[in-house]
Amino acid sequence: MVDEGLTPAHNKIDGPMIIEDVRKTLDELDGYMKETLDGASTKDKDVKDNVKTLLKVKESVRRVDSRKDEITLKLDVVDEALKLFHKQSRHKETDSKKLRELKKNWEELQKVAKETKKEIKTTVCLLYTSPSPRDRQKSRMPSSACKKKKKK
Numbered sequence: 001m002v003d004e005g006l007t008p009a010h011n012k013i014d015g016p017m018i019i020e021d022v023r024k025t026l027d028e029l030d031g032y033m034k035e036t037l038d039g040a041s042t043k044d045k046d047v048k049d050n051v052k053t054l055l056k057v058k059e060s061v062r063r064v065d066s067r068k069d070e071i072t073l074k075l076d077v078v079d080e081a082l083k084l085f086h087k088q089s090r091h092k093e094t095d096s097k098k099l100r101e102l103k104k105n106w107e108e109l110q111k112v113a114k115e116t117k118k119e120i121k122t123t124v125c126l127l128y129t130s131p132s133p134r135d136r137q138k139s140r141m142p143s144s145a146c147k148k149k150k151k152k
Contacts (some may be wrong), residue, residue: 014064019090022081025074026129033105036060040113047120055122057116064113075103 033043039060082096 017109018081019085020069022085024149025078026095026102029074029102030098030105032108036064037105037109037112040064040109040116042116042119045081048123057120061113061117061120064109068110071106074147075099075106101145 040054045053045057047057078099082099086096101107
């Protein structure tokens with residue numbers, strides 16, 4: 001779809017479409033962090049006795065780990081774009097404030113995910129190493145799966 005009212009200036013590195021994209025990215029990152037922070041926290045959740053809850057928390061923690069580079073890159077790209085806009089007096093302070101808040105939230109989310117990962121590790125290991133009532137085997141996973149990895 002082509003908007004006939006757009007000019008080539010809209011696509012410049014400091015044009016309105018780029019500014020709009022930066023704000024859209026800020027909103028997307030904000031939504032992701034809020035949703036994932038809630039999912040990665042064990043606060044008010046029964047992860048010891050509720051397997052579904054435990055697995056949801058585990059998945060949220062995994063997403064933080066797997067998207068670490070992507071989120072960090074997006075934050076850096078937005079930061080550089082806002083610096084460019086600032087030099088040209090084309091940015092709003094609210095965008096810079098939101099970016100600072102998101103960077104702080106990203107650090108907090110990574111911290112929560114790391115703490116949660118430690119907290120649920122034993123429960124996750126028990127989940128995978130405990131025999132299933134339907135299984136005749138004693139374990140579904142080798143006991144070595146839950147041992148601490150030696151650092152080289």
